[in-house]
Amino acid sequence: MRANHRTASLSTMHIEAAPELIWEGLATARGMKTYLTDEVHAPNEHISAGDEIRIVIGDMINDAVCLASDRPRLFRLKDRFRSLLADDSYVEYELVTTFRLEEEEHMTRVTVEVDGYDENSELHQWVRECGEFGWKQSLFNLKLVLELGLDLRYDVFGYPRFGVCNYTATPAQLRAQGLDPDRVQGNYLMEVFPESPAARAGLRPGDIVASFGGRDVPTYAEFIRSLGLCAGTNEPVGVMYYRGGRRLHTEAELSYDKLLTGLVDPTEESVRQVADGKRSS
Known part of the structure; x- marks a missing residue:
């Protein structure tokens, strides 16, 4: 234990x-x-x-x-x-x-x-x-x-969002995919939210994102900085990631939706209420 x-x-x-x-x-x-x-x-x-x-x-x-x-x-x-x-x-x-x-x-x-x-x-x-x-x-x-x-x-705090819970991948997580931690670093995706930009781009929990918007993202801080640099642009963002040791590429359209940006007030409404309101509007 x-x-x-x-x-x-x-x-x-x-x-x-x-x-x-x-x-x-x-x-x-x-x-x-x-x-x-x-x-x-x-x-x-x-x-x-x-x-x-x-x-x-x-x-x-x-x-x-x-x-x-x-x-x-x-x-x-x-x-x-x-x-x-x-x-x-x-x-x-x-x-x-x-x-x-x-x-x-x-x-x-x-x-x-x-x-x-x-x-x-x-x-x-x-x-x-x-x-x-x-x-x-x-x-x-x-x-x-x-x-x-x-x-x-x-x-x-108003940078666009990808729709994931992520953190700096550990050496053990990299090795589990057959990657060399001295040569490859990235962000481990702990959670990919349904209907998020990441989900629509094909990302899954357990993937390791190594490059975002043409910039290496070896740490969580670099990942957030790369998101911030995408502010104000409407172009799809290139994403390079690893799954099962394979190097893969996709594109994602980022979102300012308050479901993802943290602008939902948890004392007044739930995510489900916000989502239902959007669908009915």
Whole structure:
């Protein structure tokens, strides 16, 4: 029986603002609404240890408890996530997120540490890579808000979607297809959603995508960056992938459908309701 090894991830951003100002963004309901999400429910404006809060970000609900609030240096939440997927199912998981603020000359170093990932869990591998990239995007938007007065969250997160749950393929997954991990890297498809661009292009769970839009995608981050570079274009995107060790090619037409972009509000509607509404319109 394998032991569950719990691991953590780190994301950092240097912001040209005082710690007090950044703290307002990270640890108050009003501040979160300036850069992260429009829906934050908290008992008090300044969140304190013991407070229970609900943060809704697109198709994800986080019912969190504040574990520590040491203004303006440290803010820690115990997160209970419930994420709605494009096949109308949910995934649930718990993590601990810590924000640390450190002054460095005229900048503030913001570090987000997320702890509690199970390295033996396929779900947690996907959640970890999504979370790491998502916090980089969110911290970047906070930097834009504080330094330039620009809230570009919908531009930052508004890239077209392929309709998959994917993560960086492990060496074991590559070897299982007879591939050499020193020569081939890519993204393992954990899930391909029905009627998605990926499904229509013939992709299946277990496929390993190595190239997307003419760019190699050896990691999850590179995969998301390649999706972002496809924004604003309506041309089919070339996809090179491996199945059973065979190198295959296809094309996909990406989608901005809110069933795939995470714009479904899980507190008001389900994916099925949105899909039924579309079919009847």
